[in-house]
Amino acid sequence: MKTLYFKEVLVFILLILLQVLLLNRINIFGIATPVLYLYFLLKLPVGRNQFFVIISGFLIGLIIDIFLNTPGMNAAATTIMAASRKPIINLFYDKEIYDEFVPGINTGAGPFVRFTIFMVLTHLTLLFFIESFTLFNLLNTVIRIISSSIISILLILALDGLTFRKKAGEQ
């Protein structure tokens, strides 16, 4: 149990560093920016305490905000996603899954892809609308949401596939 938390803290820090130091400097065609740190919320075990999920979601958003100098924007979006994570999991997975179940490609690729797409799209929609905060130039905002979502989803699935293969290789 302790090693599990340790691993999660490590992933937490690595994702933040990756997002802040590398991914946020990418701006494909001036519209698409990959957002990877949501991967942390996706990979938490299903039965994890809701307080833990919500607080960690808020913290990851807040720390990224502090690095990017956009106080509150990422924090608000990730907190909403963290709070609604359990109902969204119930949408895509059976109710009979056990508490220690971790969503991933290795534990059912189909539901995980759908779950990822839904989570990332919702998260980025929230994020970009908080950022622009107006319906003015709606088309531009929608294009940014969709392109960033595609990049982010591809990146998350690739990362999950990589770790899955590594684990498979270890085993």
Place this chain on the structure above:
Amino acid sequence: MRNLFNFIIRNSHWLLAILLIVFSFYLVFAHNPYQRSVYLTSANSVTGWFYTMSSNVTSFIHLRKNNQMLLEQNAVLENELFSLKSYINDIAVTDSSDVDAFVRDSTEQTQFNFIPAEVVNLSFSGVNNFITINKGSKDGLKPDMGVISQRGVVGVIANVSTNFSVVIPIINPMFRLSARLKNSVNYGSISWNGERVSTAQLGELPKHEIYQAGDTVMTSFSRIFPKNTIIGFVSSMGKTSDDNFNTFNVELATDFNSLQDVLVINDQFYEEQKLLENSLER
């Protein structure tokens, strides 16, 4: 009650989430000028819309009152228009050379032009009285031009600016004008003793000159005013400092307290006469 507590405990993570989301949005608005500006402007447009609606409603309620006010104003303007129209008719009938102030003399009248002007300032507070009129050098006014009202002599222009002129009236101690009684050829001099605005003094008349109350006082030889311009009417015998001369109190024809429109006399031959007389002096 227990159910309520259970409900709260079961859903406390939602409360936490809402709390954190509210805090996040607080951070967004507190630290991001762009979001704050958007929030404030949208709030402004909402309040602006509200104010517009309320003003629409109140203006509709006040329509009747405004209508009444417009009617009253319309009546006032109608009256003014009517009086102005009749005034124009009066002017059209009486030619400017027919000013009541003159005893008509057909041979001399072409010499003079009249420039109408309005009084913009009257200073009758002390001894040093003056009148300001709204015509100046732009309209051809020069110092030493005479100024008359519809009834009689007002004064002489002392200073001229582009748009205004200052008139020294009869009721100024500096003012001197030669004058005579209507049925006499002897002339004296009009001056003002500084006592009453409506009364000037006709002095330096020969002792044998007698008067009847109401005798007309007119200008005699003057470079400034046409001959026989009415100055006023003799009212009483005045005090005199010299036994050889008589002084009469003259009720002035011009009412300085209600003076509004004046005419400035433009003497066409003024320069010619002055040049001729000055050449003799040299």
